Amino acid sequence: xxxxxxxxxxxxxxxxxxxxxxxxxxxxxxxxxxxxxxxxxxxxxxxxxxxxxxxxxxxxxxxxxxxxxxxxxxxxxxxxxxxxxxxxxxxxxxxxxxxxxxxxxxxxxxxxxxxxxxxxxxxxxxxxxxxxxxxxxxxxxxxxxxxxxxxxxxxxxxxxxxxxxxxxxxxxxxxxxxxxxxxxxxxxxxxxxxxxxxxxxxxxxxxxxxxxxxxxxxxxxxxxxxxxxxxxxxxxxxxxxxxxxxxxxxxxxxxxxxxxxxxxxxxxxxxxxxxxxxxxxxxxxxxxxxxxxxxxxxxxxxxxxxxxxxxxxxxxxxxxxxxxxxxxxxxxxxxxxxxxxxxxxxxxxxxxxxxxxxxxxxxxxxxxxxxxxxxxxxxxxxxxxxxxxxxxxxxxxxxxxxxxxxxxxxxxxxxxxxxxxxxxxxxxxxxxxxxxx
Numbered sequence: 001x002x003x004x005x006x007x008x009x010x011x012x013x014x015x016x017x018x019x020x021x022x023x024x025x026x027x028x029x030x031x032x033x034x035x036x037x038x039x040x041x042x043x044x045x046x047x048x049x050x051x052x053x054x055x056x057x058x059x060x061x062x063x064x065x066x067x068x069x070x071x072x073x074x075x076x077x078x079x080x081x082x083x084x085x086x087x088x089x090x091x092x093x094x095x096x097x098x099x100x101x102x103x104x105x106x107x108x109x110x111x112x113x114x115x116x117x118x119x120x121x122x123x124x125x126x127x128x129x130x131x132x133x134x135x136x137x138x139x140x141x142x143x144x145x146x147x148x149x150x151x152x153x154x155x156x157x158x159x160x161x162x163x164x165x166x167x168x169x170x171x172x173x174x175x176x177x178x179x180x181x182x183x184x185x186x187x188x189x190x191x192x193x194x195x196x197x198x199x200x201x202x203x204x205x206x207x208x209x210x211x212x213x214x215x216x217x218x219x220x221x222x223x224x225x226x227x228x229x230x231x232x233x234x235x236x237x238x239x240x241x242x243x244x245x246x247x248x249x250x251x252x253x254x255x256x257x258x259x260x261x262x263x264x265x266x267x268x269x270x271x272x273x274x275x276x277x278x279x280x281x282x283x284x285x286x287x288x289x290x291x292x293x294x295x296x297x298x299x300x301x302x303x304x305x306x307x308x309x310x311x312x313x314x315x316x317x318x319x320x321x322x323x324x325x326x327x328x329x330x331x332x333x334x335x336x337x338x339x340x341x342x343x344x345x346x347x348x349x350x351x352x353x354x355x356x357x358x359x360x361x362x363x364x365x366x367x368x369x370x371x372x373x374x375x376x377x378x379x380x381x382x383x384x385x386x387x388x389x390x391x392x393x394x395x396x397x398x399x400x401x402x403x404x405x406x407x408x409x410x411x412x413x414x415x416x417x418x419x420x421x422x423x424x425x426x427x428x429x430x431x432x433x434x435x436x437x
Contacts, residue, residue: 119378384396417437
């Protein structure tokens, strides 16, 4: 989550025939594996970093998440079609070949992207680039596969979501904050999936060369460009589809739920990519909510706010999108405790402009550690790099902190977002906890 402040930086493209200066650049990249080379492979944006390790993580990031879908569930269904039958391989053959090579394949959906991922031994890069390329240009979209495999999986995702009050509150917080686009539901809210027939046409709209990025961690840039040019040749030209610029609204919403109780308080945060503002990540660490020591409540603002309340948790997080961000606090626990918890959390949020220097240093150190440790995981953060490369042609850059109090003041001056899920008779309104939504 917090690796959205990725330290990856755009560097000069690594050429197929490396000059001495390029070789020096490659050596520097091996020493510091947080830097990405960015290039072009016959119209497809390609980014990589290489620490010369034995394994590789590869991702194809497609700008086609729920933000862009023409109807609920279309993007979710398209992500579900990944690695099904193509005109070249059956789904079973693809699975067996990947397993024989010791690799794995997966896909997932976010609000902005569909991400296809592969993990494998370094020398098998050509095969897995080819496999991911086939998904984009050769998937058959067979109706029986949707009815027998994809639809049941999507229904299960919806069932899991419906049992999680915190997930429901967080989902509706996006709706209140942004309304359409990023505020639309990521999952289809109907188990009947009436939009299945729209999936192939949506694939044609988003599976286009200018709308994707191929990102690898643990692969040479020249090799990645070579195989992407060859195996993505059949992907159509085009720049995909667009979405109106995101606008933050804020407000309040309350949803009945019988599976537990949760509150979400949120404010506008920082967008990602080259314009990312690291101070919003630090603010989320200042708020905190999760202890770094087992059996200890922790010393962060949120930890102390709910420390004396049985079974109550309050956790902050920041998520950065291409043109917006959201800093949120999720509070869970028994409904009889949530009003008091909400009041204490709001007091903690209001204290951000007066934090002690010691607490600020602690939050910066914690954020730095999580970012760096996340960057060491080859599979971590590939979507964020791809998202930035598609939008700007550049990998995310490290962000210098400006004055935190300015970001905190901007946060407190903005209209809040508030959602409550559960027993509405007992759950508070925003005004009950001192929040202006």
